[in-house]
Amino acid sequence: MIEMFDERIVDAGRLPLFGFFVAFMVTFVLTRVNVRLIRSNVRWLRNVTAGDVHIHHVVFGVVLMLIGGVASLAIPDGHVRYSLAAAVVFGMGSALVLDEFALILHLSDVYWTEKGRTSVDAVFVAIAVTGLLLLGLHPLGYENFGLDSGSPGSLSPLYAAFLVVNLVLAVITLLKGKIWTGLIGLFVPALLIIGAIRVARPGSPWSRWRYDETSRRYQRAVRRELTYRRPLIRAKIWVQEFIAGRHDLxxxxxxxxxxxxxxxxxxxxxxxxxxxxxxxxxxxxxxxxxxxxxxxxxxxxxxxxAERRAERAVRRAERRAVARARRAALARAPGPTAARMRARTATRRRTPYPEPEEEPPTEEKPRAGTPG
CATH class of the missing domain: 1.20.5 (Single alpha-helices involved in coiled-coils or other helix-helix interfaces)
Structure with missing residues (x-):
């Protein structure tokens, strides 16, 4: 095992890439464990805040990526240990950034929603591509298929044609909605041929442009989507929720x-x-x-x-003003009815209210059975 590691990783110059790969996976797992514990309201874990601002871990990831990237550029060739340390720092920052890739994509806090699964997809893509690079696979062709020995720095015609064909097949595969086939096909060109020949997924750009809903190709694509694709999607969602936690409903x-x-x-x-x-x-x-x-x-x-007194005075003045206006209108009104009303008002003004007459005292009769 150690000899294989030395042969495949150390001697091949892939030690910094291996450090990036391990740091990326370990940081992603620890980050997901941390956020799931915070979501469970564990007392000894809290979100990082500055006042009322919630600082997401993508901020720390950007800082670590900047440090690791600049350090890897500044370290001279031959210093494997320093390059390994820079790659580890860059891998940690990349994991923190891709873990919140959905927040950057949607520009909103969708971490625990269904849209947040995009972050897990991005992490899986990064792990797959890095793993293929560690296995010695090179995108868009093999390593010994490269430059022309007769003219240094120039591409051989055969490799240039092979590169163009692979790129065209990769674009067709991605337009057909087969993301994973297109990405892995960059390292295994045979998958690009299969993905470009098979029918497109329903709802993909290729399906909208080339397929009619009543055509046989579209019906076959729907059947394959229901038969093969949906179970794979459910299995992928189960793995994502097992690793990253279930999203909110x-x-x-x-x-x-x-x-x-x-x-x-x-x-x-x-x-x-x-x-x-x-x-x-x-x-x-x-x-x-x-x-x-x-x-x-x-x-x-x-x-x-004082306010109540003022209100009573205002109401009293209003009542007096209304009475004066009514009397003035009555004095100006013509007709016998108005004359009778004026006479009645004058009589009321001259004659005071009569005082109630006192009733004569009545003698109380003795009750029966009592001495008179």
């Missing part, structure tokens, strides 16, 4: 509204508690002796009393 918009409602309720409870604490403090201060609170309360009572 609640839409992110509803979760955002729930979070906002919970925040508003929390603020109302906090304001209510503050008001109660202030009222208790004022009551304690008032119990010790008259203070500013009692003085403000007396001032508020006086202000309310």
């Amino acid at each position: 609640i839409p992110p918009e509803l979760m955002q509204r729930r979070a906002e409602a919970a925040e508003r309720a929390r603020r109302r409870r906090l304001a209510r508690a503050q008001r109660r604490a202030a009222a208790r403090a004022m009551r304690r201060q008032n119990a010790r002796g008259p203070g500013a609170w009692a003085q403000r309360r007396a001032e508020r009572k006086a202000e309310r009393r």
Whole structure:
């Protein structure tokens, strides 16, 4: 095993790539374990925040990628250990960035939603491509199929034709919706031929452009999608949820509204508690002796009393104005009815209300059985 490692990795100059591969996978697994524990409300793990800002781990990933990339460029050739350290740092940063690839793609926090599976897909693609490179496979052709020995730095015609054919087949395969076949086919060109010949997936650009919904090719593509593709997708989702955790079934918009409602309720409870604490403090201060609170309360009572007096005075003045206007209108009104009403009003003004007459005292008759 050690001899194979020395032969395939160390002697072939793939030790920095191996360090990148191992650091990438270990960092991704540890990151997913960490976020799943945070999601489970473990006490000793919390999100990294700066005030009210939640700092996602993609920020640390970008910093680590920058450090590892610049270090790998600055290290001179021949220093394998330093190149290995730079590759490890770059692999850690790449894992942190690709773990939140969906957030960068959608520009929103979709980490625990169905759209967040894009991050896991990106991580799987990176692991697959790096693993193929470690196995010694080269994209778009073999290593010994390369440059022309007669003219250094120039491509041989055969390799140039092979490169163009592979690129065309890869584009056709990707347009047919076969992402994994197209990516792995860059290292295994036989898969590109198979992917370019077989029918496209329903909903892919090639299917929209070339297939009619009533054609045999489209019906065959639908049958293959239901028979082969859907079970593979379910198996892939199961593996993703086993490694990265299950996504939320609640839409992110509803979760955002729930979070906002919970925040508003929390603020109302906090304001209510503050008001109660202030009222208790004022009551304690008032119990010790008259203070500013009692003085403000007396001032508020006086202000309310003055407002009530002013309102009564305004209503009284309005009633008087209405009565004067009515009398003036009655004095100007013609006709016998108006004359009778004017006479009645004048009589009421001259004659005071009669005082009630006193009833003569009545003698009480003695009850039966009592001495008279």
